[in-house]
Amino acid sequence: MLPLDLLRARRRRGTIRPLYASEDKLGLARTLISVFKAHVDGKRGELREALSRCEELGYNYKLVRGIAAVLEDRCIFQTLAYIDPTEARHAVFEETGGRVVATEQDRRRVLAAAAFRLGVSTEDLDASLYADLWDEQVLTDFDPPTPQELLKEYNFALTLALITQARRIELTYRGRDEELELVGESLGRCRVHEAGGFSKLTIERLQSSRAGQHASELEALLYRLVFRKGWRLSAEVAYRSRKGKRYLFELSEDSHGRLVTPSKPRRTRTPSAPARHKPTDPSPNEIVIVDELASHLGITEDEARRRLKRGGRRYIELGDVFITPEKLRELEEALTSAPDMRLPTVVGTLRSLGCRSPLPVLEALGYAVEWAEDRSRSKVYRLGRRRTTP
Amino acid sequence: MIVLRFNRGSIVARGGPIPHSRYDAKTGTYRAQALHYWEILEHLERGGVDYRDEALDAIPCPGLSSDIRLRDYQKRALDAWRAAGRRGVVVLPTGAGKTIVALKAMEEIEAATLVVVPTLVLVDQWRSRLEEAFGVEVGVVRGGKHLLRGLTVATYASASLRADRLGNRFRLLIFDEVHHLPAPSYRRIGLMYLAPCRLGLTATLEREDGAHLALLELVGDKVYEMGVDDLAGVHLADYTIQTVSIPLSEEEKAEYEAQYAIYRGFLRRRGVRMRSLQDFRRFVMRSGRDPEARRALLARNRAMDIALNSETKIDYLKRLLLENPEEKVIIFTQHNSLVYRISEEMLIPAITHQTPQEERAEILQRFRSSRYRRIITSRVLDEGVDVPDASMAVILSGTGSSREFIQRLGRVLRKQERKQAKLVELVSRGTTETRLSRRRKEN
Numbered sequence: 132m133l134p135l136d137l138l139r140a141r142r143r144r145g146t147i148r149p150l151y152a153s154e155d156k157l158g159l160a161r162t163l164i165s166v167f168k169a170h171v172d173g174k175r176g177e178l179r180e181a182l183s184r185c186e187e188l189g190y191n192y193k194l195v196r197g198i199a200a201v202l203e204d205r206c207i208f209q210t211l212a213y214i215d216p217t218e219a220r221h222a223v224f225e226e227t228g229g230r231v232v233a234t235e236q237d238r239r240r241v242l243a244a245a246a247f248r249l250g251v252s253t254e255d256l257d258a259s260l261y262a263d264l265w266d267e268q269v270l271t272d273f274d275p276p277t278p279q280e281l282l283k284e285y286n287f288a289l290t291l292a293l294i295t296q297a298r299r300i301e302l303t304y305r306g307r308d309e310e311l312e313l314v315g316e317s318l319g320r321c322r323v324h325e326a327g328g329f330s331k332l333t334i335e336r337l338q339s340s341r342a343g344q345h346a347s348e349l350e351a352l353l354y355r356l357v358f359r360k361g362w363r364l365s366a367e368v369a370y371r372s373r374k375g376k377r378y379l380f381e382l383s384e385d386s387h388g389r390l391v392t393p394s395k396p397r398r399t400r401t402p403s404a405p406a407r408h409k410p411t412d413p414s415p416n417e418i419v420i421v422d423e424l425a426s427h428l429g430i431t432e433d434e435a436r437r438r439l440k441r442g443g444r445r446y447i448e449l450g451d452v453f454i455t456p457e458k459l460r461e462l463e464e465a466l467t468s469a470p471d472m473r474l475p476t477v478v479g480t481l482r483s484l485g486c487r488s489p490l491p492v493l494e495a496l497g498y499a500v501e502w503a504e505d506r507s508r509s510k511v512y513r514l515g516r517r518r519t520t521p
Numbered sequence: 522m523i524v525l526r527f528n529r530g531s532i533v534a535r536g537g538p539i540p541h542s543r544y545d546a547k548t549g550t551y552r553a554q555a556l557h558y559w560e561i562l563e564h565l566e567r568g569g570v571d572y573r574d575e576a577l578d579a580i581p582c583p584g585l586s587s588d589i590r591l592r593d594y595q596k597r598a599l600d601a602w603r604a605a606g607r608r609g610v611v612v613l614p615t616g617a618g619k620t621i622v623a624l625k626a627m628e629e630i631e632a633a634t635l636v637v638v639p640t641l642v643l644v645d646q647w648r649s650r651l652e653e654a655f656g657v658e659v660g661v662v663r664g665g666k667h668l669l670r671g672l673t674v675a676t677y678a679s680a681s682l683r684a685d686r687l688g689n690r691f692r693l694l695i696f697d698e699v700h701h702l703p704a705p706s707y708r709r710i711g712l713m714y715l716a717p718c719r720l721g722l723t724a725t726l727e728r729e730d731g732a733h734l735a736l737l738e739l740v741g742d743k744v745y746e747m748g749v750d751d752l753a754g755v756h757l758a759d760y761t762i763q764t765v766s767i768p769l770s771e772e773e774k775a776e777y778e779a780q781y782a783i784y785r786g787f788l789r790r791r792g793v794r795m796r797s798l799q800d801f802r803r804f805v806m807r808s809g810r811d812p813e814a815r816r817a818l819l820a821r822n823r824a825m826d827i828a829l830n831s832e833t834k835i836d837y838l839k840r841l842l843l844e845n846p847e848e849k850v851i852i853f854t855q856h857n858s859l860v861y862r863i864s865e866e867m868l869i870p871a872i873t874h875q876t877p878q879e880e881r882a883e884i885l886q887r888f889r890s891s892r893y894r895r896i897i898t899s900r901v902l903d904e905g906v907d908v909p910d911a912s913m914a915v916i917l918s919g920t921g922s923s924r925e926f927i928q929r930l931g932r933v934l935r936k937q938e939r940k941q942a943k944l945v946e947l948v949s950r951g952t953t954e955t956r957l958s959r960r961r962k963e964n
Contacts, residue, residue: 192808220880221880221883223868228892238866501877503874510877
């Protein structure tokens with residue numbers, strides 16, 4: 132999803148409409164795709180520099196950054212180092228001790244001594260020292276879209292960013308779609324009305340201090356909707372409105388539908404990138420967070436626990452989280468084989484397995500998050516045994 | 522009889538009106554913000570109104586006793602807070618023992634207390650400090666963790682998100698680094714908790730956006746303040762501040778002037794004046810829709826980068842460190858890129874927001890034990906981290922914020938025998954950085 136500060140929308144007479152990229156932006160799309168292609172095997176920092184130069188091409192910088200953010204979702208960045216960078220730094224700083232390294236000769240001497248202790252070459256040690264920094268990571272794989280596909284994906288991302296701010300969403304589509312309804316239920320109070328071969332799904336989103344939450348559920352909802360026949364979306368959006376004023380946002384297959392509908396379903400996500408579309412549908416009953424269930428049903432947490440224990444399904448109780456044994460095995464295997472333990476990767480992995488609230492689940496499974504200022508750089512650590520309640 | 526209840530951050534009164542409330546015709550009740558709880562009780566008591574208080578449901582708190590001894594100014598701070606009705610903000614410099622004042626306040630009140638802090642590192646620090654002082658189990662509310670105890674530590678983010686559920690569980694709120702509280706998403710902590718007793722702690726109260734004025738309502742007035750100069754030499758180390766003006770290299774100067782000319786040219790052509798922070802914000806907003814303004818903004822940023830991260834500063838830093846090999850030095854910069862450049866070039870351990878938690882703890886531990894004599898950092902050590910004592914701080918670059926300056930200065934002020942702390946500030950001559958340097962020292 133696009134960060135909210137990259138959302139471009141126009142408000143007018145009580146309505147709101149994202150500023151979609153049309154075909155006149157194909158040139159920009161082509162340029163940005165070629166920038167990404169040119170930086171395969173290059174460092175993220177260099178890519179970032181090149182992208183910031185693209186902001187001077189005369190386009191709105193939010194448009195440039197937004198399209199670049201969509202392309203970044205098609206990238207795999209990896210840390211390439213000869214030895215573990217943390218270990219490299221530890222050895223080098225230990226070797227430096229209290230002395231002042233002011234010349235290149237001093238530096239070479241210290242590196243050589245540390246490299247000797249580690250059993251690597253000085254050059255390899257030098258190259259590994261800060262290889263784990265965000266800007267030093269290498270773009271190892273990029274799956275380029277066509278410029279047309281890119282603009283549609285960008286428009287899809289803009290729409291999604293806007294509806295994260297929606298308080299009420301109404302979807303209309305031909306026929307019934309139980310999976311769509313299931314996703315709708317995870318977003319708030321949901322009701323379905325059928326008439327004339329069409330279904331109308333109305334979602335009253337729960338008031339929350341975290342207006343942007345449930346982004347992945349909304350993404351699943353929108354993604355599923357735009358592939359239905361005769362679809363229409365209407366939402367009341369409270370975007371940048373201090374007094375809570377709601378703006379009407381409307382979108383349908385006939386109006387701007389062609390602009391936002393991706394031409395084909397996206398390929399399955401690569402494991403090291405955060406999940407963008409749910410490869411599997413959410414299975415809310417396999418993982419239950421007790422306090423979420425309690426607040427959803429308006430009952431106490433104790434009562435929620437009792438109901439879960441009385442229910443027909445077999446759960447393993449991990450503190451405040453109830454998980455079916457099969458799902459638990461699936462989650463643990465997925466976490467063990469995750470390619471890296473950056474928070475977006477882990478959250479993406481859990482979400483792709485139908486876990487709507489990854490953080491309490493991670494904690495229950497015995498993991499902790501080390502938060503970084505930039506959330507996407509936070510890391511997940513295994514603390515020990517999972518919290519099983521006897 | 523009036524019955525008071527807590528409902529999702531509000532006080533709901535049934536049976537009669539209460540101050541600061543609005544009548545809710547649907548439920549037939551009066552509703553007031555939790556913030557006004559103590560005033561409401563006072564009003565009901567004073568008026569002899571028959572009422573029942575079911576709003577506060579404070580967590581039981583174990584007996585608290587410690588062997589903490591207050592210094593004279595800490596005692597005065599606590600007295601002032603008590604005299605102000607156990608509400609208000611205490612402003613003391615870094616290293617002057619604000620935490621001690623808070624511990625003594627908790628001991629005095631001996632009731633459910635929530636300590637609200639800005640970072641996870643501070644959650645751990647406060648937790649160990651409380652356990653050490655009182656020997657009791659301390660609760661934590663952060664991220665996915667939710668353990669409530671008589672003494673509980675929470676991050677601002679978690680305390681804010683759970684305000685509707687936790688708002689009636691504490692009698693005392695301690696806000697560490699209270700200048701964060703007026704931020705739009707944290708303000709609700711002040712509004713939605715009942716806690717009649719509130720203590721804010723900070724080294725630097727004023728915010729550039731003026732939002733600190735909201736603290737009067739959320740926590741109370743500033744009840745006590747001592748500056749660095751009041752305590753230097755007695756409770757804090759004596760210190761000197763040296764500002765070194767360093768010329769840019771010829772190439773840097775040419776590039777700086779070329780970039781700055783683009784920015785200045787734009788302002789002149791469009792008749793834009795930069796007289797305040799507001800003017801600059803308007804300019805940044807304009808750059809979102811005006812490509813020429815965007816180019817001007819980027820040119821200004823590049824010019825600032827040159828001034829803040831100049832080669833000549835790095836050369837001077839090397840000389841400075843060679844001349845002071847025995848000093849324990851913390852080097853501060855504005856940008857992470859400079860942190861890593863110097864760290865790689867001079868092999869100085871670096872701490873930024875990207876540094877893993879374990880590595881950060883290890884670096885600080887080794888700096889504490891003097892195994893490492895220098896560390897370099899950007900802004901993550903400015904506040905909220907228990908940084909080991911240093912004798913010299915070098916500011917390679919920074920903002921115009923006096924809070925940032927005072928906090929960086931505070932890192933070298935812990936008292937030690939015969940210690941003369943030094944703060945050296947490097948400023949690129951003939952650039953706008955000189956103005957930044959003046960601004961941050963104005964207060």
